[in-house]
Structure formats: structure tokens, C-alpha cells
Amino acid sequence: MPKIVSLFSGAGGLDLGFQRAEFPLSFAVDLSPAAIQTHRRNFKGTASVAADLAELGPDGVLAHLDTLLEPGESIGVIGGPPCQGFSRANNGSAANDPRNWLPILYLQIVEALQAKYAVEFVLFENVLGIRDAKHSVTFRGILSKFREIGLIPDVNEYSALDYGVAQTRTRVIISAFRDEAVAREFKPEKVDATDLTVRAIIGSLPDPAFFARGLDKSTIPHHENHWTMRPVSKRFSSPGGADRGGRCFRRLEWDKPSPTVAYGHREIHVHPEGRRRLSIYEAMLLQGFPSDFVLEGTLSSQVEQVSNAVPPPLAESLAVAIKAAMRLANQQSQTARR
Numbered sequence: 001m002p003k004i005v006s007l008f009s010g011a012g013g014l015d016l017g018f019q020r021a022e023f024p025l026s027f028a029v030d031l032s033p034a035a036i037q038t039h040r041r042n043f044k045g046t047a048s049v050a051a052d053l054a055e056l057g058p059d060g061v062l063a064h065l066d067t068l069l070e071p072g073e074s075i076g077v078i079g080g081p082p083c084q085g086f087s088r089a090n091n092g093s094a095a096n097d098p099r100n101w102l103p104i105l106y107l108q109i110v111e112a113l114q115a116k117y118a119v120e121f122v123l124f125e126n127v128l129g130i131r132d133a134k135h136s137v138t139f140r141g142i143l144s145k146f147r148e149i150g151l152i153p154d155v156n157e158y159s160a161l162d163y164g165v166a167q168t169r170t171r172v173i174i175s176a177f178r179d180e181a182v183a184r185e186f187k188p189e190k191v192d193a194t195d196l197t198v199r200a201i202i203g204s205l206p207d208p209a210f211f212a213r214g215l216d217k218s219t220i221p222h223h224e225n226h227w228t229m230r231p232v233s234k235r236f237s238s239p240g241g242a243d244r245g246g247r248c249f250r251r252l253e254w255d256k257p258s259p260t261v262a263y264g265h266r267e268i269h270v271h272p273e274g275r276r277r278l279s280i281y282e283a284m285l286l287q288g289f290p291s292d293f294v295l296e297g298t299l300s301s302q303v304e305q306v307s308n309a310v311p312p313p314l315a316e317s318l319a320v321a322i323k324a325a326m327r328l329a330n331q332q333s334q335t336a337r338r
Helices: 015-022 033-042 053-065 098-114 135-150 179-187 198-202 280-286 300-309 312-336
Strands: 003-007 025-030 047-050 074-079 118-126 154-157 170-177
Touching: 003 053, 003 098, 015 025, 015 074, 015 312, 025 053, 025 074, 033 047, 033 300, 053 098, 053 154, 053 179, 074 098, 098 135, 118 312, 135 154, 135 170, 154 179, 170 179, 170 312, 179 312, 198 280, 280 300
Parallel strands: 003 025, 003 074, 025 047, 074 118
Antiparallel strands: 118 170, 154 170
């Protein structure tokens, strides 16, 4: 099995899916120290580094891998470069946003890895907006770079709801393979899940703790991420609870999936009862994280980590499909040689 190198790893939602599919995780890097604290807590066998990939560059990544991998080893590269420059939620997004060059940096690192290791596949995740007309030059450049470095890219949109996650989150995934036979066999299977509703996922949880300076996480009930901002808006105390209005007050409905878990600091979705916002733990569960996963850092850094994560069940479906495609292609190759 190829070993995994995770770039722009965040808290590790994508990594968790690949770990569940039995891919060994060798290395993860992210700019956020809090995300790397989280990664180290949940992936104890992985070398996780807090660093700016723009400063680290291809040579810096190779230096970190020098003691972790043998030359010529098979690896897979996964990750989602920061997407704010492409996000449709960012009304000021522009084609010349400096963050828009990070996907090319990602592929420059892949190209450097190819010189020393056998890069079997690359999985690249981003927001739908990356395909918008105003970013077309950038997006065509990304696909062109994949081909230039000898990888066969395929672009698809995946809804988390189709893969067992109670959330209407759709993202662009570029899957790219060294072997054309593997690329042909890559066919992620949708999950036939029932009752993907907010009620089914978080309906039985106790009330969370409210954030306060000096709050001891050992006093937070049920799970140490089961905390949220104290409700201050008068909307929360109205007779029916906070009404559904605007980006800042998106109130969930018990018997529907959650809309996309992607929050600004003050935009965490409102709990279905309308009296408070979701806790971090509730948001994690709606992202498909397991109940024993723990986020580290401040409340605001946890908001960022859960918002940026790839839902682990979706990641696992993609990883399982890669594993199956590699196995099938290998079987076909062996049959052809007989």
C-alpha cells in the first residue's frame, strides 16, 4: 500500500478516511499549529509538522521525508489547499487572489516528490468555486500541471450526503493517477445510508458548556469539544427561538441534513431548538467525525478546523475506491503477463 503524504492536512479529515482504508500515514503538514496539535493527538504514528508550505517549499518537504521514506517507495499525496480565494461565500473573491497559487505549489511539491518516490496517486480537494468562470485560467492551469507531471486527472463533484454524512456539502475532487489502468478503475461507490438527519446525529446529546475564559475542558460535559459561544443576541430569547435569517443565523431543522459545515467565527449554525449555536462537537458529528476524535486549540481555532475538514466518511469512500482500483489494475496486469 502506498504511504500517505498529507499536504495542507488541517485536522486530518481526509487523513482519517485514508487511515480507515488501511493506508499508512507517514507525514502531514499544515500552517495551523492548533490543527497540527489535533493531528498529533489523533494520529500518533504520523510525523505531523506545523509549517507554512509556501516557505517550506518542495525542498523542505523532501527534507522532512528523508528520514521517513526510502527512495523509490510508493506514496500517495492528498490534501486541499486553502480555498478562501475560490469560495463563493467570499464575495470579494478574485482571479488574482494570492492564495490561488497554492494549488500550483501543491503540484510543484508533488513534482519534486516524483523525482525521489513513486507517486502512485494524488487526491486534491477544493470548493465548487474553483471551477467558476472567473477562475477558469487558474483551473485550466492546475489540470495542465497535472498532465505535465505525468498524472491523469479526473474532475468530479462529490456530495457528502451520498457517502453517509448528514450534510449537504459538495466539493470538487481531482483524482490523478500515475497508471492509466488504475485511473480507469477508480469508481467511488455511494453509500446507501438511511436517516441522515440532524436529529439522528445530535438529537440525543446533552446541553453543551458555554465558552468562558479559563474554562477547564475537563468540566465540559460528554466530550471536551462539546462547547459553544454563549448566546448573546436577543434573537435566541424570542418566543420561538432565533429565526432563520441571513448567513449569521442559519437555524438547522431536526428532520433534514445540515447545510454545509463551513463557518465564519460568528456564523456557526443555530441549533434546531433556536436557543444557541451548535457546539463544536455537534458540528464534528455532522461532518462525520467519530465520537472519539478530539480537536485541540481555542474555540475559534476549533471552528476553523471543523469548517475546513473533509468529511471522513467521504474520504474513506475515495480511499477505498483507490485501493480497489489499484488491486484490480494489478490483477489485470498479472493476467496479461501470463
